[in-house]
Amino acid sequence: MTKWSDGIYLLGNFNQLKAGCWLLIHKKEAAILDMPTYESGEFSPACYCSFLIEEGYKVRFLLSSHSHWDHFSLRTLQDFHKKFPTAMLYLSCQYQHIPPAIPTTYFQNETVLDLGGEPLYLVHAPKHSLEDTIVIFRGTAMMGDWELNTIYSVHNDVTIEKRRISIEHMMEFEKEKNYKIKRTFANHGNDRRDNVDFTELMKDTLLERKLFD
Numbered sequence: 207m208t209k210w211s212d213g214i215y216l217l218g219n220f221n222q223l224k225a226g227c228w229l230l231i232h233k234k235e236a237a238i239l240d241m242p243t244y245e246s247g248e249f250s251p252a253c254y255c256s257f258l259i260e261e262g263y264k265v266r267f268l269l270s271s272h273s274h275w276d277h278f279s280l281r282t283l284q285d286f287h288k289k290f291p292t293a294m295l296y297l298s299c300q301y302q303h304i305p306p307a308i309p310t311t312y313f314q315n316e317t318v319l320d321l322g323g324e325p326l327y328l329v330h331a332p333k334h335s336l337e338d339t340i341v342i343f344r345g346t347a348m349m350g351d352w353e354l355n356t357i358y359s360v361h362n363d364v365t366i367e368k369r370r371i372s373i374e375h376m377m378e379f380e381k382e383k384n385y386k387i388k389r390t391f392a393n394h395g396n397d398r399r400d401n402v403d404f405t406e407l408m409k410d411t412l413l414e415r416k417l418f419d
């Protein structure tokens with residue numbers, strides 16, 4: 207487990223694509239972000255969370271950035287559900303086929319949860335995939351697999367018009383919520399940006415820059 211910033215920890219990277227599983231904590235309450243697939247020879251991401259029970263944390267939410275196979279596995283979700291049966295899974299309306307045994311709340315556009323008195327924002331903002339959910343907590347935006355500094359994406363499930371709407375929506379976030387986003391992390395843990403001007407970063411992400419320059 208690696209601390210990335212106050213209240214945000216990378217539990218580990220899983221599967222051949224090294225998708226991250228993240229822990230968000232504040233005042234003895236916790237949320238898990240992403241349910242990565244694990245392969246033979248790997249432990250379930252849920253195995254790295256036993257200390258939360260031992261140390262008296264309450265895991266309240268299970269969250270997901272998007273449903274690509276490396277980030278979202280039903281097996282991992284079941285493992286977390288078994289360990290933290292009262293944790294509520296929060297998903298944007300785009301997700302489907304969740305087993306009925308898992309308590310799930312679907313949200314439209316965006317929602318704000320409370321984790322130990324801290325706001326935890328979930329914003330449905332499709333760009334890389336139809337389900338893309340940006341998670342904002344303690345001044346950090348967890349960007350999922352969003353490609354930054356370009357409107358383009360490695361996938362074409364989301365039309366360029368819809369991507370533009372998502373980016374413009376994120377561009378309004380700070381002003382609308384009177385909330386400062388200081389950092390962005392990629393959910394693979396392969397991109398970290400500190401001291402960002404998030405609104406400017408979103409403006410820059412509208413540009414039609416080549417993906418792999």
Ligand SMILES: [Zn+2]
Nearest residue numbers: 225274276351
């Ligand atoms: Zn990914």
